[in-house]
Amino acid sequence: MVDRDWADFYRWTLGREPRPLFERVMAHAGTPGQAVEVGFGDGTETLALLDLGWRVLAIDPAPAAADVLLPRVPPDALPRLTIVTAPAQVATLPPLDLFYSGFSLPFLPPAEFDVFWAGLRAALRPGATIVVNLFGPKDSWAPDEAMSFVDRDRIEGLIDGLELLVLDEVERDGEAFSGAKHWHVFDIVARRPTVAPEP
Known part of the structure; x- marks a missing residue:
């Protein structure tokens, strides 16, 4: 069973650098708009988005995440930050320009992952970018039926109709x-x- 003591995990990761995939995308990001981060955890990427001028909806089910993030947010950035302490699958997503989730979506149960992904696709504005890390079937945690895992065929279905930039x-x-x-x-x-695309 995967350890899900998120409060300790967020303290363990506090002070890290933004994840490489996030930095890779943000180096070429366009005009800041509405971003959503699911599983913001220690807040590293949320703070980076705020620093770049984005409006951010930060979603995490653990109250400890907000406790870790809020004291580190510059006062002038607070009006651009909305925190939702709830599971991703019950949160309402606004129309968005950037979606980021680093190593978090696999912790949704499969049926709830599907519901969330459908809602995410519906929330994407034209030109919006999805940036995610998903777990494959050879991962050590794959036997956990409460988590979601994907293979390449599944990924093709998830991104059908989108422009694939990185896989x-x-x-x-x-x-x-x-x-x-x-x-x-x-x-x-x-x-x-x-x-x-044309039909």
């Missing part, structure tokens, strides 16, 4: 907060076209 598959042995594990991760960046 990197990584397998490695490493560490997690709960101990040693085998990571099987898909780094995905996809964008809604600004013009609808």
